[in-house]
Amino acid sequence: MDTPICDFVRDYRQSGVLRLHMPGHKGTPFLGCEPLDITEVPGADDLSRPEGIIARSERNAAALFGAGRTLYSTEGSSQCIRAMLRLATLWEPGRTGRPRILAARNAHRTFVSACALLDLDVVWLMPDGARQSLCSCPVSPAQVDEAIRREAPWAVYLTAPDYLGGSPDLASVARACRFHGVPLLVDNAHGAYLKFLSPSRHPMDLGAVMCCDSAHKTLPVLTGGAYLHLNREAAERVGPYAKGAMSLFGSTSPSYLILQSLDLCNRYLSEGYPEKLAALLPRLDELRELLARAGWRVLPSDPLKIVLAGRSRGYTGAQLAGLLRQADIQCEFADLDAVVLMVTPENLPGLEKLRWWAELDLPARPALPERILPPLPPPVRRMTIREGALAPSRLVPVDQAVGRVCADLTVACPPAVPIAVCGEEISPEMARLFTLYGLDAVRVVEEP
Ligand SMILES: Cc1ncc(COP(=O)(O)O)c(C=O)c1O
The missing domain is CATH 3.90.1150.150 (Aspartate Aminotransferase, domain 1)
Known part of the structure; x- marks a missing residue:
């Protein structure tokens, strides 16, 4: 597979041109990689409106992933998740009101920041019964089906695989979403490689209409490199808005080092991966x-x-x-x-x-009791996510936070899975979990 971005930058480097443009290192190897770190010089294309080498490279990626359209991100899945949610709000032209997303509660904090930025409402799918970790949120297809009927959401949003490698039954959830005409969006930050298993276990092959992959998490790509994939239907319905949605949340100076890394990864994937x-x-x-x-x-x-x-x-x-x-x-x-x-x-x-x-013979120690997290009662929303995120706030000790409104984007267990989300009332059960995870203070909305 060709690597048009890498080829262009290599030729540019070898041309010996005097770089009277950004970046300020001028190609001098301070770290070593600077000669390859360029900006949008003629021929280098433009990530926000690609027509040349970047467009060709993104098409290569789309072909490898079997997507209707693939867009590069140099700012991780975080940028793709924000763009994907923006595109979900455009899915049905003419639909009005505050968009409502049905989301499994083990969403990464980036999802919550996207909801704050886009002023989205979230109806949370809580796991059935007790679980061992906040990272997992086993939701069943029947639960999703029932919630779609009840809430008429604009989209369903799942994280699969989660941080512990668990996943709901995506194919069955996708069938339920298709039946109701609701787009299924998947945070596949941890699963870019799933496409290359035999058979593929990638969300786009299981019925998602859009998903993000952090290429940098499981493929040989520099930190920050990610994909936003659109299936054919999504490419038709919202494709024309896709670059705009990515640009809304992205820097105007995307890293060409990361773009080259994504470009080179196409060859890696196509040659025996x-x-x-x-x-x-x-x-x-x-x-x-x-x-x-x-x-x-x-x-x-x-x-x-x-x-x-x-x-x-x-x-x-x-x-x-x-x-x-x-x-x-x-x-x-x-x-x-x-x-x-x-x-x-x-x-x-x-x-x-x-x-x-x-094979080491490590010292045996007395067993620790297995820990099961009690089911959390459904969160009580006192403000929208956006209001909670932007309200004046202050830090209080956890024992004084109960009954107050959360102002932290999320109060999360590592790795960034929410116990409480901004705008929600902090319950005694949430406060017990904060303490369990070693948090002693949280930010709450200032009361008048
Ligand atoms: C499940 C999940 N989604 C999204 C993200 C954000 O991805 P990125 O770091 O590529 O922006 C992460 C980051 O760790 C994650 O674990």
Whole structure:
């Protein structure tokens, strides 16, 4: 597959032209990468209105992902999520009133900031019953179907995979959405690679009409590189607004380093990536088995994550992360229960270290009780998300916050999954969770 952005920048670099333009480093290698860091010089195209090399590269990505249209982001899935929600408000021309989105509660805080910026209403889908982590929010297709009938939302928004690698039954949820004519939007920040499994488990192949992928999370792309995918129907209905929606939330100086990285990734994906993935997966299964035999609980997850819980061996997730770090292994995330290890084919040369660690005879400790989070009562909304986010506010200790209105965008457990969202009344149950996650103060709306 060709790499038009990389080719252009390479030629520009080699031309030796005197750079009397931005950026101020002028191509001098301070970090080393500066010669490749350019701006919109003639021929370099324009990410906000691409007609040349960027348009060609985005078309390459769309072909690889089987999308009706793919747009690059140099500002992560965060930018794509905001744009995707903006496009959802344009789905049915002429529909009026404040747009209402039906969303699973384990949405990343970026979703909440998008709702504040776009003044959207959210009807939250809460998980059925108790769960072990706020990161997961198992919602059933029947629950979504019932909520669509009740709420007539403008869109349904799910996070899949979530931070622990869990996912609702997207194909069945998509069928329910299609039946009601409601677009399904998916935050697939953690799952760009799912397209290249056999068969594909990518949300666009399971029925999402739009989704974001953080290319940088699971593919060999620089931090910030992401895709917004539109299926064919979305490309027809809202495609003409898509670049405008991305520009609304993006910088006017997109990084050409990240654009080159996305461009080069197209070639990487087209040259044997599915085979590399297929070769990696059995290695990960072996490692999971080894870790389970060593006494760690291996939680179900998407194929490129290994999620380990150690309470039965006496370790919290954070303590387990500490043990791994002592062995020179850095996890992606750890909380009170589990650690999340994210693996890609680029880890293959180093994976022996994890095998070696799994075989270590670590000291046994008294088991810690398994922790189940009590179901949270449905949140009580006292202001819109936007009003709560923009209201004058102050920081108060958690024990004085109960009954007050949350003014933090989200009060979140790591990694940015909300316990409380701005505009909601802080309940005693929320306050108990703040304390459990080590928060001692939260921002509340000033009362007159
Ligand atoms: C589930 C989820 N969605 C969205 C985001 C935002 O993605 P990005 O960092 O690419 O902007 C993250 C970031 O960690 C995430 O975990």
